[in-house]
Amino acid sequence: MNQTLRVRQLEALMAVTTNGSVTAAAVDLGVSQPAVSRLLSDLEKSLGFQLFDRREGRLVPTQEVRYLLPSVERVLELMNQISDVSQDITQRKAGHIRVACLPGFATSHLPNVVAGFLKDRPGVTLTIEPDRPERILEWMIGEQYDFGITDSFNGHPAVESNNIDVRxxxxxxxxxxxxxxxxxxxxxxxxxxxxxxxxxxxxxxxxxxxxxxxxxxxxxxxxxxxxxxxxxxxxxxxxxxxxxxxxxxxxxxxxxxxxxxxxxxPHTLSLVRPILKQPSLVTLEFIEQFKESLTPFAVQ
Structure with a gap:
Protein backbone atom coordinates (compact mmCIF):
# COMPACT_ATOMS: atom_id res chain seq x y z
CA MET A 1 0.00 0.00 0.00
CA ASN A 2 1.92 3.01 -1.31
CA GLN A 3 -0.65 5.76 -0.79
CA THR A 4 -2.95 6.86 2.00
CA LEU A 5 -6.51 5.75 1.48
CA ARG A 6 -9.10 8.49 1.08
CA VAL A 7 -12.68 8.37 2.30
CA ARG A 8 -13.97 9.34 -1.13
CA GLN A 9 -12.26 6.26 -2.62
CA LEU A 10 -14.00 4.03 -0.09
CA GLU A 11 -17.33 5.69 -0.83
CA ALA A 12 -16.81 4.98 -4.55
CA LEU A 13 -15.99 1.36 -3.74
CA MET A 14 -19.20 0.95 -1.73
CA ALA A 15 -21.31 2.74 -4.35
CA VAL A 16 -20.11 0.52 -7.19
CA THR A 17 -20.46 -2.60 -5.03
CA THR A 18 -24.05 -1.65 -4.22
CA ASN A 19 -25.10 -0.58 -7.73
CA GLY A 20 -23.00 -2.92 -9.88
CA SER A 21 -21.98 -0.15 -12.28
CA VAL A 22 -19.89 3.00 -12.41
CA THR A 23 -22.76 4.92 -14.02
CA ALA A 24 -25.20 4.30 -11.16
CA ALA A 25 -22.48 4.88 -8.58
CA ALA A 26 -21.68 8.26 -10.12
CA VAL A 27 -25.34 9.26 -9.82
CA ASP A 28 -25.41 8.24 -6.14
CA LEU A 29 -22.22 10.12 -5.37
CA GLY A 30 -23.17 13.17 -7.42
CA VAL A 31 -19.98 13.09 -9.48
CA SER A 32 -19.04 12.20 -13.06
CA GLN A 33 -18.34 8.65 -14.27
CA PRO A 34 -14.68 9.49 -15.01
CA ALA A 35 -14.32 10.75 -11.43
CA VAL A 36 -15.61 7.44 -10.05
CA SER A 37 -13.33 5.47 -12.38
CA ARG A 38 -10.37 7.57 -11.26
CA LEU A 39 -11.17 6.99 -7.58
CA LEU A 40 -11.39 3.24 -8.14
CA SER A 41 -8.18 3.17 -10.15
CA ASP A 42 -6.27 5.04 -7.45
CA LEU A 43 -7.72 2.79 -4.76
CA GLU A 44 -6.77 -0.32 -6.67
CA LYS A 45 -3.19 0.93 -6.94
CA SER A 46 -3.09 1.74 -3.22
CA LEU A 47 -4.47 -1.65 -2.18
CA GLY A 48 -2.46 -3.67 -4.65
CA PHE A 49 -5.23 -5.97 -5.87
CA GLN A 50 -8.13 -5.95 -8.34
CA LEU A 51 -11.41 -4.58 -7.05
CA PHE A 52 -14.05 -5.88 -9.48
CA ASP A 53 -14.75 -8.58 -12.04
CA ARG A 54 -17.17 -7.94 -14.88
CA ARG A 55 -19.97 -10.52 -15.15
CA GLU A 56 -22.97 -10.21 -17.46
CA GLY A 57 -22.56 -6.44 -17.71
CA ARG A 58 -22.20 -5.89 -13.96
CA LEU A 59 -19.18 -5.14 -11.81
CA VAL A 60 -18.89 -7.80 -9.11
CA PRO A 61 -16.55 -7.36 -6.12
CA THR A 62 -13.55 -9.68 -6.05
CA GLN A 63 -13.02 -12.05 -3.12
CA GLU A 64 -10.44 -9.64 -1.71
CA VAL A 65 -12.94 -6.77 -1.73
CA ARG A 66 -15.62 -8.97 -0.15
CA TYR A 67 -13.22 -9.66 2.69
CA LEU A 68 -12.47 -5.93 3.00
CA LEU A 69 -16.05 -4.62 2.81
CA PRO A 70 -17.02 -5.02 6.53
CA SER A 71 -14.06 -2.85 7.52
CA VAL A 72 -14.92 -0.29 4.84
CA GLU A 73 -18.51 -0.14 6.08
CA ARG A 74 -17.32 0.47 9.66
CA VAL A 75 -15.00 3.26 8.53
CA LEU A 76 -17.72 5.00 6.53
CA GLU A 77 -20.21 4.63 9.35
CA LEU A 78 -17.70 6.14 11.77
CA MET A 79 -17.02 9.03 9.37
CA ASN A 80 -20.77 9.69 9.17
CA GLN A 81 -20.96 9.70 12.96
CA ILE A 82 -18.06 12.14 13.17
CA SER A 83 -19.77 14.38 10.62
CA ASP A 84 -23.07 14.27 12.55
CA VAL A 85 -21.38 14.98 15.90
CA SER A 86 -19.31 17.82 14.48
CA GLN A 87 -22.47 19.36 13.05
CA ASP A 88 -24.18 19.00 16.44
CA ILE A 89 -21.19 20.66 18.10
CA THR A 90 -21.32 23.55 15.63
CA GLN A 91 -25.04 23.94 16.29
CA ARG A 92 -24.47 23.70 20.08
CA LYS A 93 -26.39 20.41 20.23
CA ALA A 94 -23.58 18.19 21.48
CA GLY A 95 -20.92 18.34 24.16
CA HIS A 96 -20.45 18.00 27.89
CA ILE A 97 -20.76 20.79 30.47
CA ARG A 98 -19.41 20.56 34.02
CA VAL A 99 -21.29 22.87 36.37
CA ALA A 100 -20.43 23.58 40.01
CA CYS A 101 -23.09 25.33 42.08
CA LEU A 102 -24.32 26.15 45.56
CA PRO A 103 -26.24 23.21 47.08
CA GLY A 104 -29.52 25.11 47.07
CA PHE A 105 -29.29 25.80 43.35
CA ALA A 106 -28.94 22.11 42.54
CA THR A 107 -32.51 21.54 43.73
CA SER A 108 -34.18 24.90 43.08
CA HIS A 109 -33.60 27.17 40.08
CA LEU A 110 -30.93 25.24 38.15
CA PRO A 111 -32.97 22.10 37.26
CA ASN A 112 -35.56 24.20 35.38
CA VAL A 113 -32.84 25.92 33.37
CA VAL A 114 -31.14 22.62 32.59
CA ALA A 115 -34.41 20.99 31.49
CA GLY A 116 -35.15 23.85 29.11
CA PHE A 117 -31.61 23.88 27.73
CA LEU A 118 -31.47 20.14 27.06
CA LYS A 119 -34.91 19.93 25.46
CA ASP A 120 -33.61 20.54 21.93
CA ARG A 121 -30.05 19.34 22.54
CA PRO A 122 -30.15 15.53 22.83
CA GLY A 123 -26.38 15.27 22.37
CA VAL A 124 -25.51 17.48 25.36
CA THR A 125 -24.69 15.95 28.75
CA LEU A 126 -24.02 17.68 32.06
CA THR A 127 -22.27 17.10 35.37
CA ILE A 128 -23.75 19.11 38.25
CA GLU A 129 -21.69 19.25 41.43
CA PRO A 130 -23.04 21.20 44.45
CA ASP A 131 -20.66 22.42 47.15
CA ARG A 132 -19.54 25.36 49.28
CA PRO A 133 -18.36 28.64 47.70
CA GLU A 134 -14.80 27.92 48.84
CA ARG A 135 -14.73 24.59 47.02
CA ILE A 136 -16.32 26.05 43.89
CA LEU A 137 -13.54 28.65 43.77
CA GLU A 138 -10.92 25.88 44.09
CA TRP A 139 -12.50 24.02 41.18
CA MET A 140 -12.52 27.12 39.00
CA ILE A 141 -8.88 27.89 39.75
CA GLY A 142 -7.96 24.26 39.00
CA GLU A 143 -10.02 24.33 35.76
CA GLN A 144 -11.95 21.26 36.91
CA TYR A 145 -15.34 22.72 35.99
CA ASP A 146 -16.56 24.83 33.08
CA PHE A 147 -18.98 27.07 34.95
CA GLY A 148 -19.80 27.90 38.55
CA ILE A 149 -22.74 29.49 40.39
CA THR A 150 -21.70 30.88 43.74
CA ASP A 151 -21.83 33.89 46.06
CA SER A 152 -19.40 35.70 48.33
CA PHE A 153 -16.88 35.79 45.47
CA ASN A 154 -14.13 38.33 46.14
CA GLY A 155 -12.24 37.94 42.90
CA HIS A 156 -9.26 35.88 41.75
CA PRO A 157 -6.86 36.45 38.82
CA ALA A 158 -7.58 32.96 37.41
CA VAL A 159 -11.37 33.31 37.52
CA GLU A 160 -13.72 35.41 35.42
CA SER A 161 -16.81 36.60 37.27
CA ASN A 162 -20.16 38.13 36.32
CA ASN A 163 -22.10 39.38 39.34
CA ILE A 164 -25.89 39.66 39.26
CA ASP A 165 -27.94 41.20 42.07
CA VAL A 166 -31.13 39.26 42.76
CA ARG A 167 -34.12 40.63 44.66
CA PRO A 266 -30.07 42.20 47.00
CA HIS A 267 -28.39 38.82 47.09
CA THR A 268 -25.38 38.84 44.78
CA LEU A 269 -24.90 35.76 42.63
CA SER A 270 -21.52 35.27 40.99
CA LEU A 271 -21.35 33.37 37.70
CA VAL A 272 -17.75 32.23 37.42
CA ARG A 273 -15.53 30.31 35.00
CA PRO A 274 -11.78 29.68 34.58
CA ILE A 275 -10.09 32.44 32.59
CA LEU A 276 -7.42 30.25 30.97
CA LYS A 277 -9.73 27.36 30.03
CA GLN A 278 -11.29 28.06 26.65
CA PRO A 279 -15.03 27.30 27.04
CA SER A 280 -16.84 25.20 24.43
CA LEU A 281 -19.53 26.80 22.29
CA VAL A 282 -22.24 24.87 24.09
CA THR A 283 -20.88 25.99 27.49
CA LEU A 284 -21.01 29.64 26.45
CA GLU A 285 -24.57 29.16 25.24
CA PHE A 286 -25.58 27.52 28.53
CA ILE A 287 -24.05 30.39 30.53
CA GLU A 288 -25.99 32.92 28.45
CA GLN A 289 -29.23 31.00 28.90
CA PHE A 290 -28.66 30.81 32.64
CA LYS A 291 -28.01 34.56 32.80
CA GLU A 292 -31.24 35.18 30.90
CA SER A 293 -33.14 33.00 33.39
CA LEU A 294 -32.11 35.42 36.15
CA THR A 295 -33.47 38.52 34.38
CA PRO A 296 -37.00 38.34 35.92
CA PHE A 297 -35.44 38.32 39.40
CA ALA A 298 -32.59 40.78 38.92
CA VAL A 299 -32.52 44.17 40.62
CA GLN A 300 -33.09 46.81 37.95
Missing part, protein backbone atom coordinates in the same frame (compact mmCIF):
# COMPACT_ATOMS: atom_id res chain seq x y z
CA UNK A 168 -34.81 39.34 48.18
CA UNK A 169 -38.18 38.72 49.80
CA UNK A 170 -39.54 37.80 53.19
CA UNK A 171 -40.97 34.27 53.26
CA UNK A 172 -43.53 32.88 55.71
CA UNK A 173 -46.18 30.12 55.86
CA UNK A 174 -49.33 30.69 53.81
CA UNK A 175 -52.01 32.18 56.08
CA UNK A 176 -49.50 34.09 58.23
CA UNK A 177 -50.53 37.59 59.30
CA UNK A 178 -47.70 39.03 57.19
CA UNK A 179 -49.79 38.21 54.10
CA UNK A 180 -51.80 41.38 54.85
CA UNK A 181 -48.78 43.55 54.01
CA UNK A 182 -47.67 44.54 50.51
CA UNK A 183 -44.03 44.93 51.60
CA UNK A 184 -42.25 43.84 54.76
CA UNK A 185 -39.73 45.89 56.73
CA UNK A 186 -37.59 45.00 59.79
CA UNK A 187 -40.13 46.61 62.14
CA UNK A 188 -42.82 44.22 60.83
CA UNK A 189 -40.73 41.26 62.00
CA UNK A 190 -40.24 42.41 65.59
CA UNK A 191 -42.44 39.60 66.95
CA UNK A 192 -41.28 36.93 64.51
CA UNK A 193 -38.66 34.23 64.95
CA UNK A 194 -36.10 34.68 62.22
CA UNK A 195 -34.41 31.97 60.17
CA UNK A 196 -31.27 33.45 58.65
CA UNK A 197 -27.99 32.71 56.91
CA UNK A 198 -24.70 32.18 58.72
CA UNK A 199 -23.64 35.01 61.01
CA UNK A 200 -20.30 35.28 59.20
CA UNK A 201 -21.97 35.80 55.82
CA UNK A 202 -22.12 39.15 54.05
CA UNK A 203 -25.88 38.81 53.63
CA UNK A 204 -26.51 38.37 57.36
CA UNK A 205 -24.29 41.38 58.09
CA UNK A 206 -26.38 43.57 55.80
CA UNK A 207 -29.63 42.15 57.17
CA UNK A 208 -28.53 42.86 60.75
CA UNK A 209 -27.60 46.41 59.79
CA UNK A 210 -31.07 46.96 58.28
CA UNK A 211 -32.63 45.97 61.62
CA UNK A 212 -30.14 48.04 63.61
CA UNK A 213 -30.74 51.16 61.51
CA UNK A 214 -34.41 51.29 62.56
CA UNK A 215 -33.84 50.03 66.13
CA UNK A 216 -35.75 46.82 65.36
CA UNK A 217 -34.94 43.57 67.15
CA UNK A 218 -33.67 40.68 65.05
CA UNK A 219 -35.02 37.60 66.84
CA UNK A 220 -32.48 35.00 65.74
CA UNK A 221 -34.00 31.55 65.86
CA UNK A 222 -32.28 29.24 63.35
CA UNK A 223 -29.05 29.73 61.42
CA UNK A 224 -28.72 27.96 58.05
CA UNK A 225 -26.25 27.93 55.19
CA UNK A 226 -28.69 27.89 52.27
CA UNK A 227 -31.83 29.85 51.39
CA UNK A 228 -33.57 26.62 50.38
CA UNK A 229 -33.24 25.30 53.94
CA UNK A 230 -34.71 28.57 55.23
CA UNK A 231 -37.67 28.18 52.85
CA UNK A 232 -38.27 24.60 53.96
CA UNK A 233 -38.28 25.62 57.63
CA UNK A 234 -40.48 28.66 57.06
CA UNK A 235 -42.94 26.52 55.09
CA UNK A 236 -43.25 24.27 58.13
CA UNK A 237 -44.08 27.24 60.38
CA UNK A 238 -40.80 27.28 62.29
CA UNK A 239 -40.22 30.97 61.58
CA UNK A 240 -39.86 33.56 58.81
CA UNK A 241 -36.87 34.44 56.70
CA UNK A 242 -35.44 36.88 54.18
CA UNK A 243 -34.19 34.99 51.12
CA UNK A 244 -33.50 35.29 47.42
CA UNK A 245 -36.68 35.50 45.34
CA UNK A 246 -35.16 32.81 43.11
CA UNK A 247 -35.57 30.31 45.94
CA UNK A 248 -38.86 31.63 47.24
CA UNK A 249 -40.73 31.12 43.95
CA UNK A 250 -39.91 27.40 44.04
CA UNK A 251 -42.10 27.07 47.13
CA UNK A 252 -44.93 29.39 46.10
CA UNK A 253 -47.32 26.50 45.40
CA UNK A 254 -46.24 24.42 48.38
CA UNK A 255 -47.56 26.45 51.30
CA UNK A 256 -45.07 29.32 51.35
CA UNK A 257 -45.92 32.96 50.72
CA UNK A 258 -43.60 35.91 50.28
CA UNK A 259 -43.54 39.69 50.00
CA UNK A 260 -40.85 42.16 48.90
CA UNK A 261 -38.45 43.09 51.71
CA UNK A 262 -37.51 46.70 52.35
CA UNK A 263 -34.95 48.20 52.48
CA UNK A 264 -33.65 46.50 49.35
CA UNK A 265 -31.04 43.88 50.27
Missing amino acids: TVCVFPTGHQLENLSTIAPADLADCKLIHTRRDSDFFSRLSKAFHNVNATLNSHIEVRQFTAACELAMKGVGVSVVSELDAVQYASRGLSFRPFTPEL
Whole structure:
Protein backbone atom coordinates (compact mmCIF):
# COMPACT_ATOMS: atom_id res chain seq x y z
CA MET A 1 0.00 0.00 0.00
CA ASN A 2 1.92 3.01 -1.31
CA GLN A 3 -0.65 5.76 -0.79
CA THR A 4 -2.95 6.86 2.00
CA LEU A 5 -6.51 5.75 1.48
CA ARG A 6 -9.10 8.49 1.08
CA VAL A 7 -12.68 8.37 2.30
CA ARG A 8 -13.97 9.34 -1.13
CA GLN A 9 -12.26 6.26 -2.62
CA LEU A 10 -14.00 4.03 -0.09
CA GLU A 11 -17.33 5.69 -0.83
CA ALA A 12 -16.81 4.98 -4.55
CA LEU A 13 -15.99 1.36 -3.74
CA MET A 14 -19.20 0.95 -1.73
CA ALA A 15 -21.31 2.74 -4.35
CA VAL A 16 -20.11 0.52 -7.19
CA THR A 17 -20.46 -2.60 -5.03
CA THR A 18 -24.05 -1.65 -4.22
CA ASN A 19 -25.10 -0.58 -7.73
CA GLY A 20 -23.00 -2.92 -9.88
CA SER A 21 -21.98 -0.15 -12.28
CA VAL A 22 -19.89 3.00 -12.41
CA THR A 23 -22.76 4.92 -14.02
CA ALA A 24 -25.20 4.30 -11.16
CA ALA A 25 -22.48 4.88 -8.58
CA ALA A 26 -21.68 8.26 -10.12
CA VAL A 27 -25.34 9.26 -9.82
CA ASP A 28 -25.41 8.24 -6.14
CA LEU A 29 -22.22 10.12 -5.37
CA GLY A 30 -23.17 13.17 -7.42
CA VAL A 31 -19.98 13.09 -9.48
CA SER A 32 -19.04 12.20 -13.06
CA GLN A 33 -18.34 8.65 -14.27
CA PRO A 34 -14.68 9.49 -15.01
CA ALA A 35 -14.32 10.75 -11.43
CA VAL A 36 -15.61 7.44 -10.05
CA SER A 37 -13.33 5.47 -12.38
CA ARG A 38 -10.37 7.57 -11.26
CA LEU A 39 -11.17 6.99 -7.58
CA LEU A 40 -11.39 3.24 -8.14
CA SER A 41 -8.18 3.17 -10.15
CA ASP A 42 -6.27 5.04 -7.45
CA LEU A 43 -7.72 2.79 -4.76
CA GLU A 44 -6.77 -0.32 -6.67
CA LYS A 45 -3.19 0.93 -6.94
CA SER A 46 -3.09 1.74 -3.22
CA LEU A 47 -4.47 -1.65 -2.18
CA GLY A 48 -2.46 -3.67 -4.65
CA PHE A 49 -5.23 -5.97 -5.87
CA GLN A 50 -8.13 -5.95 -8.34
CA LEU A 51 -11.41 -4.58 -7.05
CA PHE A 52 -14.05 -5.88 -9.48
CA ASP A 53 -14.75 -8.58 -12.04
CA ARG A 54 -17.17 -7.94 -14.88
CA ARG A 55 -19.97 -10.52 -15.15
CA GLU A 56 -22.97 -10.21 -17.46
CA GLY A 57 -22.56 -6.44 -17.71
CA ARG A 58 -22.20 -5.89 -13.96
CA LEU A 59 -19.18 -5.14 -11.81
CA VAL A 60 -18.89 -7.80 -9.11
CA PRO A 61 -16.55 -7.36 -6.12
CA THR A 62 -13.55 -9.68 -6.05
CA GLN A 63 -13.02 -12.05 -3.12
CA GLU A 64 -10.44 -9.64 -1.71
CA VAL A 65 -12.94 -6.77 -1.73
CA ARG A 66 -15.62 -8.97 -0.15
CA TYR A 67 -13.22 -9.66 2.69
CA LEU A 68 -12.47 -5.93 3.00
CA LEU A 69 -16.05 -4.62 2.81
CA PRO A 70 -17.02 -5.02 6.53
CA SER A 71 -14.06 -2.85 7.52
CA VAL A 72 -14.92 -0.29 4.84
CA GLU A 73 -18.51 -0.14 6.08
CA ARG A 74 -17.32 0.47 9.66
CA VAL A 75 -15.00 3.26 8.53
CA LEU A 76 -17.72 5.00 6.53
CA GLU A 77 -20.21 4.63 9.35
CA LEU A 78 -17.70 6.14 11.77
CA MET A 79 -17.02 9.03 9.37
CA ASN A 80 -20.77 9.69 9.17
CA GLN A 81 -20.96 9.70 12.96
CA ILE A 82 -18.06 12.14 13.17
CA SER A 83 -19.77 14.38 10.62
CA ASP A 84 -23.07 14.27 12.55
CA VAL A 85 -21.38 14.98 15.90
CA SER A 86 -19.31 17.82 14.48
CA GLN A 87 -22.47 19.36 13.05
CA ASP A 88 -24.18 19.00 16.44
CA ILE A 89 -21.19 20.66 18.10
CA THR A 90 -21.32 23.55 15.63
CA GLN A 91 -25.04 23.94 16.29
CA ARG A 92 -24.47 23.70 20.08
CA LYS A 93 -26.39 20.41 20.23
CA ALA A 94 -23.58 18.19 21.48
CA GLY A 95 -20.92 18.34 24.16
CA HIS A 96 -20.45 18.00 27.89
CA ILE A 97 -20.76 20.79 30.47
CA ARG A 98 -19.41 20.56 34.02
CA VAL A 99 -21.29 22.87 36.37
CA ALA A 100 -20.43 23.58 40.01
CA CYS A 101 -23.09 25.33 42.08
CA LEU A 102 -24.32 26.15 45.56
CA PRO A 103 -26.24 23.21 47.08
CA GLY A 104 -29.52 25.11 47.07
CA PHE A 105 -29.29 25.80 43.35
CA ALA A 106 -28.94 22.11 42.54
CA THR A 107 -32.51 21.54 43.73
CA SER A 108 -34.18 24.90 43.08
CA HIS A 109 -33.60 27.17 40.08
CA LEU A 110 -30.93 25.24 38.15
CA PRO A 111 -32.97 22.10 37.26
CA ASN A 112 -35.56 24.20 35.38
CA VAL A 113 -32.84 25.92 33.37
CA VAL A 114 -31.14 22.62 32.59
CA ALA A 115 -34.41 20.99 31.49
CA GLY A 116 -35.15 23.85 29.11
CA PHE A 117 -31.61 23.88 27.73
CA LEU A 118 -31.47 20.14 27.06
CA LYS A 119 -34.91 19.93 25.46
CA ASP A 120 -33.61 20.54 21.93
CA ARG A 121 -30.05 19.34 22.54
CA PRO A 122 -30.15 15.53 22.83
CA GLY A 123 -26.38 15.27 22.37
CA VAL A 124 -25.51 17.48 25.36
CA THR A 125 -24.69 15.95 28.75
CA LEU A 126 -24.02 17.68 32.06
CA THR A 127 -22.27 17.10 35.37
CA ILE A 128 -23.75 19.11 38.25
CA GLU A 129 -21.69 19.25 41.43
CA PRO A 130 -23.04 21.20 44.45
CA ASP A 131 -20.66 22.42 47.15
CA ARG A 132 -19.54 25.36 49.28
CA PRO A 133 -18.36 28.64 47.70
CA GLU A 134 -14.80 27.92 48.84
CA ARG A 135 -14.73 24.59 47.02
CA ILE A 136 -16.32 26.05 43.89
CA LEU A 137 -13.54 28.65 43.77
CA GLU A 138 -10.92 25.88 44.09
CA TRP A 139 -12.50 24.02 41.18
CA MET A 140 -12.52 27.12 39.00
CA ILE A 141 -8.88 27.89 39.75
CA GLY A 142 -7.96 24.26 39.00
CA GLU A 143 -10.02 24.33 35.76
CA GLN A 144 -11.95 21.26 36.91
CA TYR A 145 -15.34 22.72 35.99
CA ASP A 146 -16.56 24.83 33.08
CA PHE A 147 -18.98 27.07 34.95
CA GLY A 148 -19.80 27.90 38.55
CA ILE A 149 -22.74 29.49 40.39
CA THR A 150 -21.70 30.88 43.74
CA ASP A 151 -21.83 33.89 46.06
CA SER A 152 -19.40 35.70 48.33
CA PHE A 153 -16.88 35.79 45.47
CA ASN A 154 -14.13 38.33 46.14
CA GLY A 155 -12.24 37.94 42.90
CA HIS A 156 -9.26 35.88 41.75
CA PRO A 157 -6.86 36.45 38.82
CA ALA A 158 -7.58 32.96 37.41
CA VAL A 159 -11.37 33.31 37.52
CA GLU A 160 -13.72 35.41 35.42
CA SER A 161 -16.81 36.60 37.27
CA ASN A 162 -20.16 38.13 36.32
CA ASN A 163 -22.10 39.38 39.34
CA ILE A 164 -25.89 39.66 39.26
CA ASP A 165 -27.94 41.20 42.07
CA VAL A 166 -31.13 39.26 42.76
CA ARG A 167 -34.12 40.63 44.66
CA THR A 168 -34.81 39.34 48.18
CA VAL A 169 -38.18 38.72 49.80
CA CYS A 170 -39.54 37.80 53.19
CA VAL A 171 -40.97 34.27 53.26
CA PHE A 172 -43.53 32.88 55.71
CA PRO A 173 -46.18 30.12 55.86
CA THR A 174 -49.33 30.69 53.81
CA GLY A 175 -52.01 32.18 56.08
CA HIS A 176 -49.50 34.09 58.23
CA GLN A 177 -50.53 37.59 59.30
CA LEU A 178 -47.70 39.03 57.19
CA GLU A 179 -49.79 38.21 54.10
CA ASN A 180 -51.80 41.38 54.85
CA LEU A 181 -48.78 43.55 54.01
CA SER A 182 -47.67 44.54 50.51
CA THR A 183 -44.03 44.93 51.60
CA ILE A 184 -42.25 43.84 54.76
CA ALA A 185 -39.73 45.89 56.73
CA PRO A 186 -37.59 45.00 59.79
CA ALA A 187 -40.13 46.61 62.14
CA ASP A 188 -42.82 44.22 60.83
CA LEU A 189 -40.73 41.26 62.00
CA ALA A 190 -40.24 42.41 65.59
CA ASP A 191 -42.44 39.60 66.95
CA CYS A 192 -41.28 36.93 64.51
CA LYS A 193 -38.66 34.23 64.95
CA LEU A 194 -36.10 34.68 62.22
CA ILE A 195 -34.41 31.97 60.17
CA HIS A 196 -31.27 33.45 58.65
CA THR A 197 -27.99 32.71 56.91
CA ARG A 198 -24.70 32.18 58.72
CA ARG A 199 -23.64 35.01 61.01
CA ASP A 200 -20.30 35.28 59.20
CA SER A 201 -21.97 35.80 55.82
CA ASP A 202 -22.12 39.15 54.05
CA PHE A 203 -25.88 38.81 53.63
CA PHE A 204 -26.51 38.37 57.36
CA SER A 205 -24.29 41.38 58.09
CA ARG A 206 -26.38 43.57 55.80
CA LEU A 207 -29.63 42.15 57.17
CA SER A 208 -28.53 42.86 60.75
CA LYS A 209 -27.60 46.41 59.79
CA ALA A 210 -31.07 46.96 58.28
CA PHE A 211 -32.63 45.97 61.62
CA HIS A 212 -30.14 48.04 63.61
CA ASN A 213 -30.74 51.16 61.51
CA VAL A 214 -34.41 51.29 62.56
CA ASN A 215 -33.84 50.03 66.13
CA ALA A 216 -35.75 46.82 65.36
CA THR A 217 -34.94 43.57 67.15
CA LEU A 218 -33.67 40.68 65.05
CA ASN A 219 -35.02 37.60 66.84
CA SER A 220 -32.48 35.00 65.74
CA HIS A 221 -34.00 31.55 65.86
CA ILE A 222 -32.28 29.24 63.35
CA GLU A 223 -29.05 29.73 61.42
CA VAL A 224 -28.72 27.96 58.05
CA ARG A 225 -26.25 27.93 55.19
CA GLN A 226 -28.69 27.89 52.27
CA PHE A 227 -31.83 29.85 51.39
CA THR A 228 -33.57 26.62 50.38
CA ALA A 229 -33.24 25.30 53.94
CA ALA A 230 -34.71 28.57 55.23
CA CYS A 231 -37.67 28.18 52.85
CA GLU A 232 -38.27 24.60 53.96
CA LEU A 233 -38.28 25.62 57.63
CA ALA A 234 -40.48 28.66 57.06
CA MET A 235 -42.94 26.52 55.09
CA LYS A 236 -43.25 24.27 58.13
CA GLY A 237 -44.08 27.24 60.38
CA VAL A 238 -40.80 27.28 62.29
CA GLY A 239 -40.22 30.97 61.58
CA VAL A 240 -39.86 33.56 58.81
CA SER A 241 -36.87 34.44 56.70
CA VAL A 242 -35.44 36.88 54.18
CA VAL A 243 -34.19 34.99 51.12
CA SER A 244 -33.50 35.29 47.42
CA GLU A 245 -36.68 35.50 45.34
CA LEU A 246 -35.16 32.81 43.11
CA ASP A 247 -35.57 30.31 45.94
CA ALA A 248 -38.86 31.63 47.24
CA VAL A 249 -40.73 31.12 43.95
CA GLN A 250 -39.91 27.40 44.04
CA TYR A 251 -42.10 27.07 47.13
CA ALA A 252 -44.93 29.39 46.10
CA SER A 253 -47.32 26.50 45.40
CA ARG A 254 -46.24 24.42 48.38
CA GLY A 255 -47.56 26.45 51.30
CA LEU A 256 -45.07 29.32 51.35
CA SER A 257 -45.92 32.96 50.72
CA PHE A 258 -43.60 35.91 50.28
CA ARG A 259 -43.54 39.69 50.00
CA PRO A 260 -40.85 42.16 48.90
CA PHE A 261 -38.45 43.09 51.71
CA THR A 262 -37.51 46.70 52.35
CA PRO A 263 -34.95 48.20 52.48
CA GLU A 264 -33.65 46.50 49.35
CA LEU A 265 -31.04 43.88 50.27
CA PRO A 266 -30.07 42.20 47.00
CA HIS A 267 -28.39 38.82 47.09
CA THR A 268 -25.38 38.84 44.78
CA LEU A 269 -24.90 35.76 42.63
CA SER A 270 -21.52 35.27 40.99
CA LEU A 271 -21.35 33.37 37.70
CA VAL A 272 -17.75 32.23 37.42
CA ARG A 273 -15.53 30.31 35.00
CA PRO A 274 -11.78 29.68 34.58
CA ILE A 275 -10.09 32.44 32.59
CA LEU A 276 -7.42 30.25 30.97
CA LYS A 277 -9.73 27.36 30.03
CA GLN A 278 -11.29 28.06 26.65
CA PRO A 279 -15.03 27.30 27.04
CA SER A 280 -16.84 25.20 24.43
CA LEU A 281 -19.53 26.80 22.29
CA VAL A 282 -22.24 24.87 24.09
CA THR A 283 -20.88 25.99 27.49
CA LEU A 284 -21.01 29.64 26.45
CA GLU A 285 -24.57 29.16 25.24
CA PHE A 286 -25.58 27.52 28.53
CA ILE A 287 -24.05 30.39 30.53
CA GLU A 288 -25.99 32.92 28.45
CA GLN A 289 -29.23 31.00 28.90
CA PHE A 290 -28.66 30.81 32.64
CA LYS A 291 -28.01 34.56 32.80
CA GLU A 292 -31.24 35.18 30.90
CA SER A 293 -33.14 33.00 33.39
CA LEU A 294 -32.11 35.42 36.15
CA THR A 295 -33.47 38.52 34.38
CA PRO A 296 -37.00 38.34 35.92
CA PHE A 297 -35.44 38.32 39.40
CA ALA A 298 -32.59 40.78 38.92
CA VAL A 299 -32.52 44.17 40.62
CA GLN A 300 -33.09 46.81 37.95
